[in-house]
Amino acid sequence: MKPPHLFDKIDLQLIRTLHTLLTERSVSKTAMRLGQQQPAVSVALKRLRELTGDPILVRSGTGMVPTDVGLQMLGPVSQILQSAESLFSPARVFDPAHAGETFRIAASDTLDPLFLPSVVARIKSLAPGCRVEVHALSAQAQYAHDLGQGLIDVVIGNWAQPSEELHRAQLFEDDVVCLVSSQHPAVRRGWTQDDWLACEHIAPTPAYLGWRGVIDEHLDQRGWVRNISARCAHFGLMPRMVASSLLVLTTGRQYCQRFLQGPEALPGLTMLPCPVDFPKMVYYQLWHERSHASASARWLREQVKISAAQLPHPNPLSPS
Structure with missing residues (x-):
């Protein structure tokens, strides 16, 4: 058995010299x-010979x-160096073509x-071995906590005042209109x-306890209250509800435009300018300090940013 103080005499540079x-x-x-310098390597070889009790070379x-x-040591030494490289590389190196991470996005x-x-399509194209989970913003979730615990990698949404505790990057802006x-x-x-x-307005079911949404937060600041007569937890169903009623959906133009043109279009819908002067909706991605330096997390955020930049711009409203 080696003496217990053996590891005190070994460092990674010595292992690298041995290899x-x-x-x-x-x-x-x-x-x-x-x-x-050659004398420094000779000194290291002497240390290695003393540690192993063998001339090695x-x-x-x-x-x-x-x-x-020496030949018997080559395999274990190579493994130690590979393990050390793997241990310290996650924050610096990410190879999407060979990666197998799971990316968790709440949006x-x-x-x-x-x-x-x-x-999702971009991630799967560039990193086919990676898995993607898209989580809904729910009333039960605490996203600062989930980001801090690594349960979620990035949160995407629009907030009037994003949390100062989290890192954030703006993705795009959108005008407020009515469907x-x-x-x-x-x-x-x-x-x-x-x-x-x-x-009569339709609005989302609160995403979490105390959530108001940017529309009602802005109205609160002015002391105004709109008549919300319907709420729905599934935002994607609201345009169809609007088409068959006199409900008003107030949200971003980018979202509304998809239900007026293209494969998502629904008959019987019209987009109108909103008579209330709302500031632009600003969409962010948020992340925690724990993943700020991670190469894989940085890569994920870059794909989100690129996808946002590639969104087709909606057509402006026609003059009423």
Whole structure:
């Protein structure tokens, strides 16, 4: 059994020198590869011989060859160096083509319907061995906690004032508009701010305890209250509800546009300017300090950013 203080005499540089000596079979070549002076490598070889009780390298003709003990050490030494490289590489190196991570994204379904499918498709194209989980923003979730515990990698949504405890990056901005039925009176005669407030509105079910949403937060600041007569936890169903009623859905133009044109289009819908002067909706991705330096997490956030930048821009509203 080796004495208990043996590890105090071994460091990673010594292991690296041993590996290079065994592969180069030369003190001078080892010194050149490691960028050291030859006497320093000779001193290291002496230390290794004392630790192992074996010469490790011996002369044979004009060169040197490993001893039997040296040859037996080559495999374990290579494994130690590979393990050390693996141990310290996650924050610096990420190879998507060969990675097998699971990426967990929490996102609001108020986003453009094309956005999250684009993110998932991009990840699976560039990192086919990785898994992707898309989590809904729910009333039970505590996202600062989940990000801090590594249960979620990134959260995507729109907040008037994102948490200062988390890192954030803006993805895109969107104008606030209204989606209504083509039969809504406002389509024919227009509407005022008071008309809009008095209309029957549909709004999302609160995503978490205390959640108001950017629309109602802005109204609260002005002391206004709209008439919310319907709520739904599934944002993607709201346009169809609007098409068959006099409900008003107030949200981003980017989202509404998808239900007026293209494969997601629904008959019987019209988009109107909102008579209330709302600031632009700003969508962010948020992440915790724990994953800020991780190469895989940085790669994930970059794919989210690229997918957001590639979203087609909605057409502006026609003059009413």
